[in-house]
Amino acid sequence: MADEPTTSLDVTVAAQILQELTRLCQEFSTALMLISHDLSLVAEYCDRIAVMYDGQLVEMGQAQQVLYQPQHDYSRTLVESALHLQRAPGNAASETDRDPLLQVHDLTQHYTLEQTLLARCLGGQHNQVIKAVDGVSFDLYPGEILGLVGESGCGKSTLCRSILQLVRPTAGRVDFRGQDLSQLSTAELLPQRRHLQMIFQDPRACLNPMMTVGRGIIDPLLIHGLASAQEAAAHGRAMLERVGLIPTQDYVHRYPGDLSGGQQQRVAIARALITRPKLLICDEPVSMLDATVQAQVLQLMLELKQEFDLTYLFITHDLWVAKFLCDRIAVMQAGKLVEIGPTQQIFNQPQHPYTQTLLQAAPLLAKVA
Structure with a gap:
């Protein structure tokens, strides 16, 4: 089984x-x-x-x-x-004369695995360096959805955590709205974090099981001092309604464990949007959902993008989700960005051998008929 x-x-x-x-x-x-x-x-x-x-x-x-x-x-x-x-056609190339919202320059995240003293004495082995992210550069424009695809362990999630400064990069720059986040202190980063939010793969792991849905959603407002407790509660109910959890009174006092996977992910989306961010980083947000709930959540994300003028960096291993949602797709392999381009170009004219391998391996429901 x-x-x-x-x-x-x-x-x-x-x-x-x-x-x-x-x-x-x-x-x-x-x-x-x-x-x-x-x-x-x-x-x-x-x-x-x-x-x-x-x-x-x-x-x-x-x-x-x-x-x-x-x-x-x-x-x-x-x-x-x-x-x-x-069956989504995929987006073609689109011209933009706007300044990038996010610029990543030669971002590097290396980890050192230190050998034990005994191993060094007996084998003369040196410390091993893991190149999780190795010199990645790209621009992300306002209103764009950039998909990030690649094999498991290639560095997609580490890249996003480095962009958010949840882990400090080994080297490189992360310019968000013209400011290098990698040079900011923890205190200086706090005002920027309201504009940079993340939706994680497993909502059960990122929602506090001891906190009610209503309190969990408004917590970022209180942390950033953006509203009083009464105002935050009103904003929280409005956001619950916007993500389709209605009637809101049925959800405000419930706990995450009382909800289905799709409902939990809607709560996570509501919490991420409550501070009105400019950039939303989505780490496999629909990978644990069935096809119908996937389609509902993706459609909701497209609607919210228009309503709140959002920009998405969307991590996924599902190429069909990337094709449906993204304007451009970036392909990662072994910590490096090996190809980036408009969605139609990536699917119809892939240039890198690894991109071609990914597309050939993707299971397609229609081809089995």
């Missing part, structure tokens, strides 16, 4: 894991039950599919039948949501 074994993995590693699992099952004549919210993956590797909704098994049958002739309304909604993402 494999419970979401590839959820946090990029397409190349996910393909390797699933190929090895199926090979071992054939070799040892073992049955495999694969639990997944990724319909493309299920279509490629499974013989039969069972669809669950609200604790009930609503449909079961051969993979081809369930995916291309679904009988239950929920099955149809799942398939339509997945196909909607994959």
